[in-house]
Amino acid sequence: MVATSAAGGGPGPAGTGDTGRRVGFRSDRGPVLAAVMLSTGLVALDSTIIATAVPSIVGDFGGFAQFPWLFSIYLLTQAVTVPIYGKLADSLGRKPLMFLGIGLFLVGSILCGVAWSMPALIVARAVQGMGAGAVQPMSMTIVGDLYTVQERARVQGYLASVWGISAVIGPTLGGVFSEYLSWRWIFYLNLPLGAVAAWALARHFTERVTRTRHRLDYAGAALLTTGFGLLILGLLEGGVAWRWLSAPSVLILAVGVLALAAFLLVERRAAEPVMPLWVFGRRVLIGGSLTALCVGALTIGLSSYLPTYAEGVLGASALVAGFALAAMTVGWPLAASLAGRIYLRIGFRNTALIGGVFVITGAVLTTLLGPDSTVWAAAGAAFVLGVGLGLTASPTLVAVQSVVGWDRRGVVTGANMFSRSLGSAVGAAVFGAIANATLAHRFAHPPAGVRGQLPRHADASSAVLGGRGGSTEPAVAEYVRRSLYLATHHVFIALAVLAVLGLGALALMPRRSEQLTFD
Template identity: 40%
Template sequence: MNDPATDTPTPDRPGLPRLGVFGLMLSIFLATLDGQLVSTALPTIVGDLGGLEHFSWAVTAYLLTMAASTPVWGKLGDLYGRKGACLSSVTLFLVGTVLCGLAQSMGQLIAFRGLQGLGAGGLMVGALSVIGVVVPARDRGRIQSMVGVMMPVAFVGGPLLGGFITDYMSWRWAFYVNVPVGVVALLAITRGVRLPPARVTGRIDWLGTALLTTGILALTLLAGWAGTTYAWTSWQIAVLAVVVVLALAWFVRVELRAAEPVTPPRLFARRDFTLAQILSFLAGAVLFSVVNYLPQYMQFVQGSSSTASGLLILPLMFGMLTAQLTTGRLMDRGGMDRVVALAGGGTALAGALLLLLLGTDTPLAAASAYTLVIGVGIGALIQATMVATMNNAYPRDMGAATGTVTLVRTIGGSLGVALLGALQSSRMSEVLTERLGSAAQQRLTAGGALTPAQLKDMTTATRDAVKDAVSSGLHGVLLGAAVVSALAFGTAWFVRATPPLIPAPAGPPDAGTEAEAGKDSARASSGD
């Protein structure tokens, strides 16, 4: 039973709403699975619809709108009802999905992918914010373990399912397959989640929303274009960097004065909340970088196919899954926040250093097995950050809090891939130039045209040079991942094992809430 005054389960509530939790899990699964399905089918889609020059925008449009809408969905849920916001995001996602399947040109597909991304931005944050107020603090670790299972399953199952659909069915089913899952999620959430109707007096901070959206869009474009579409020193990248700094600086100023800020500054009065966001950013950078560049090594150096390269990092995904299931149970007992974060950072560091053993002569089985350790570390870090975020946010800010931690992890991943990718490209170019000369290096890497399929037509010397270059490039990524993991380990030492916040009224913070926030701020300042 829920307490209407707090929109939070009372301690004597019998059991968890299993049907509702199942629906929320499906919502999160949709958010993670879609990108993996579509990435596999995109080459076929482009071949059917034409417009190869717009290939990247089919992905970029989705990522841009998803990232920009994530914090807005969280705030909409806080103000006008979390269940309604969750259902609305699933519905919008399904509408965009069906339209993508019906697209007749690349222009239509890009527009519909943008619409789909608007809905996708609310899938995970909507589900997590509902979980934050429906599930008692003592059960959040267990539920977060279930959430954590979704990511590795989608990362591995998505490409396999996408490849099967593309090979044996129409590519349009890569979109349509989401519809039955989404419909079941809608029905389960509608029937299984019971929240008292609540509407907070206030309006969306539209100026803050616009500034945050501008900053996120510019940052996403910068991460995607820097070092690939445009040189790091180009005027386009410089302009994007200036826009990012100005928009986010102005956003912070607006949020400090807004009556209903998109990201309430009071959240950051709790030291552990702020540390959780830093850890989430670092975990995202390590995860996305390693997952993006390990398959490249498997394909170029180990000679694996695209599908097989995904299967070869199964130990990494299994490590994430195991860590999240285990640490979720541990964190339910309380007082384990620092221990889990330290274990995650330390294990991720050890895993990144272990992967430096990968080379051109590493046995395939060993190369696959080595990924297990870093997977365990990343899984523990992600679990620690999400549970800490929920435990350090008042119920009325749960949507904004979960939106923030999700967005921060996405930004960390985007920047990690861009920055470490630049390091990877630099090391590859150095090795190719040293072994083959600058002319051959430019010919091989011009426009990013080098593919694993081209290796069989190369001379033995060229093939060996490419394999050495890819291994060296991966080592650059792994060294960067090790540094980031070390930063996460160091940050984790400052985490405190603070108990979950006492539920506060769902309306504007009252005197008690403000007093508690003031105490938290004072404790953070004093280092208690």
Template identity: 40%
Template sequence: MAADAHGRTGKVRDTRDQHVSGNVLVSIGALLLGMLLAALDQTIVSTALPTIVSDLGGMDHLSWVVTAYLLAATAATPLWGKLGDQYGRKKLFQTAIVIFLVGSALCGMAQNMPQLIAFRALQGLGGGGLMVLSMAIVGDLVPPRERGRYQGLFGAVFGATSVLGPLLGGLFTEHLSWRWVFYINLPIGAVALVVIATVLRIPSKAARHVIDYLGTFLIAAVATCLVLVASLGGTTWGWGSPQIVGLAVLGVVLAVAFVAVERRAAEPVIPLKLFRIRTFTLSAVISFVVGFAMFGAMTYLPTFLQVVQGVSPTMSGVHMLPMVFGLLLSSTASGQIVSRTGRWKVFPVVGTAVTTLGLLLLHQLDENSSTGEMSSYFFVFGLGLGLVMQVLVLIVQNAVSYEDLGVATSGATFFRSIGASFGVAIFGTIFTNRLGDKLADAFQGTQLPSGISIDGLESDPRGIAELPAALRPPALDAYASSITDVFLYAAPVALLGFVLAWFLREDPLRGSVTAPDLTETLASNPVERSSYDEVCRALSVLGTREGRREIYKTITARAGYDLLPAASWLLLRIRRYGWVEPAVLAERTTVPLTVIIEAARQVEERRLGERRGLDLVLTDQGHEVADRLAQAREESLAELLGDWWGPDRPTDLAQLVKELNNELCGSDREQPHNGSATRVS
């Protein structure tokens, strides 16, 4: 019977464990593909935009190709999260992929700009779900201790697509067709759908929500009205026209209605009480500014590179890389420094200042600017954005109560998304207005060749190549100054962010507030997670970062013992499983046999454990020591939560600390030996 327990039973168990683990890994891979679709789509389109508007006509509608996606994704995000909680995430995730793929296919087949804009909105509707649900499903599949590591993979996908997106967009546009920017989603999405249908098994957990449909509709309608005013005012319709005035009045009325609805909503999209917290309000405005500058510039820089500088779509992607590298470098570094030092105010102040400087430098560019000059300016601009982006999410999480942690995080990224929509729309309006005026001034009194008109040059920049050599420089200069003037007009907005950053109050950071991952930093639409998910990720990241040896060293000292860290680890494992067999334990874990033997010797010498055959079990004194070590670990975790761990702490937070305590003191995946958990000795 004992041999059986060590042999056949163990092998069956091992096979099953590997199978379950394999299924989880394959499922995570499918979720990563889903996230890849959403992440890639926000960067791959930028370098294709100049070709798209040339092909379909309508440079004045360029901004709406981006804005339609952003607005739809932003509005849909909170609904996907709560519907997933209520009706099951697997089916909803599959639905989101299907909507996204249908939108992608239709975008690829679009024959004019209105069609493309409508299909981009459909694509955004699905994209919002991909982002939210893939992250939520990770929480269903893996234990709290592992969550930080897996969510880090999703952050890595965002980092990679930030670099690869502009390059792939340029490659597809140049060597295949701009339509492949959208078609590439179809095979990736199909693979994700098949894998999810066959492999993904999510434990069924239903949470009832009172979904704020009206609040969601109203905030989306307000944003749409204001973006329409920003993008159509002064171009399609005059600023004083009945249409623009009507849209502005409608936006104000809807905003008042939104405030009234949110005051009474059981689960509001954005709880109004958050705006009573000064740090949240200031961070929301600065997030708006960052989104405004970042996406406005990212949308129009490829146009500058391809039209004015004459580089290919692929090379425009390469030219954009210094900005992406600057952003990734400073966002990662600032988040880590803040997590370790607890000091953060310098980053939003310096970040908004450097962003303002970057915009002023971009304004200096013209058709004669060298590659080195452009690269250095792009890098400075990206550096400024990155310094402030991670820190804004982090300080919002630090400023709110536990119950509002999830909604405050999504609120910060929500305002960045709205800022992005405004930035792209307003940049587009300024660009279109300036371009028309400057082309008219450049060719005033000049006879243009037959078939070429100022309106034609304005809607399709390819017409510049058909101009006689003597007439091209004025046309290029008109395009160059129209785009770079946009950056000059954006600089005061960034400067407003700089002024507001000085009013942020630097409260001490809670121990559990760690650098957010890149999905919360780089996502174009909000990342919706519950308060539980946010704390879970933060504590799991802390556990990973400290390192196993340091964890056990800390809790041993806290418990008041002078044991080896490995001896504390061993005692806690025996406490959890009842016994360990040291030689087999070395095979099952990454801890070296020599370390385990030394720890086992100390446990026996201190009479905390005794041998029963090959097994080591606890004595009565060992049970007392192990209980104190477990309590010390729990206290260490609770201490990180600061004032969230008050007398009236929520039960899910207390349960999370207990779960993490158990997992950090001995994982089910690293069982003491190959036998079953109950053993015949």
């Protein structure tokens, strides 16, 4: 397979590594990189814009206990499709899969915009996730194809700027649409952006692909989806739809575990496994995957519950809550850009360990947020955590890409993205279970002053979300706010614990991984 620009070009220049597989001339790569940045922007904007709209969506549809599904189902379908796309990319090429991903993402966006209930919106988010499962890893893989390890330090800054711009525009637009127009516009906004991204990619990037026949691992994909789907179902609905130790809860979780065990057996024998087990056979790859798992969970935890804390506890508007969340997604790309320079000097592992310290600090700061804290304090904690994630995620991904050749880069990139998406999906379920359990307990045992005025489930939280607090009795609203504070506080404590575990995952990476032979 040879990747070239639309303007033409021959084999890659000497010193780029994958001779005959890269864009021919350095000047040709600019338009291709711009197209990749636009495609990345499609997912990046959606990642930052929806979090601030969740309280408004809950205010319209109700279903606070179900809102973690908006993240979990999206991330689950993204996670289970990422390794499939990664494998297909190494045989069919990057471009057709990028087009497929953009198309699915836009169809899902339309369905989200016209959703009439929380279940309908959850299904639409699943379609979006299948599209994002192609866009994000294909963007990373194309960059890995076009640029050497040394050049990627600079390119990481360009890609990080996409997230930086989205970090400012996304939460701001999400807050504006939710407060002054409709949250539905956050999904319709994807349509022009996706059209421009597809046009730019079609115009500036072509591939000469030697197509090979391949066998998709349908059994592995089905078992993987079933296993994690049941685990997420059990975590999110346990203690809400049924008791934790009830027969449905035990059965669902047990079948989920058995499905994942069967998945491992199938992958050992499959001719073309959806997740080759060799990607977990080296310390760099294992450490990178576990780190990505923690990064995904930390990101979704803060993104899901910081806006809820700002709006439901502090009484901030959706727009202000968006700015608080934007602090994390501003700190991340700034740190990722800086990481590109640092890891060339002190190595991938040391750079990521510095990031891990920032992650722990930011997570601890979130646990110190109280019911009377300021939005500035919440934004500061989010910024510090974002800096840590930027210093952690970027060098670990480049390290993983740099220890394999071109023909395996799509697989390892897909595996790393799978781990991050899986961490986000499971993290959303675990954090949702923590919040729901706290709220369910609070609403089942209210004080005498509000007894009889609260339903016995988490949907009572809509009393202070989505602008509905004005029609609620002050005592009830105050009790719900206090309950939301405790729910989010418990989630923030879980984030701090996870941050410490993430530092342990980084320690698994070899000390001198930066001196391995790069492609």
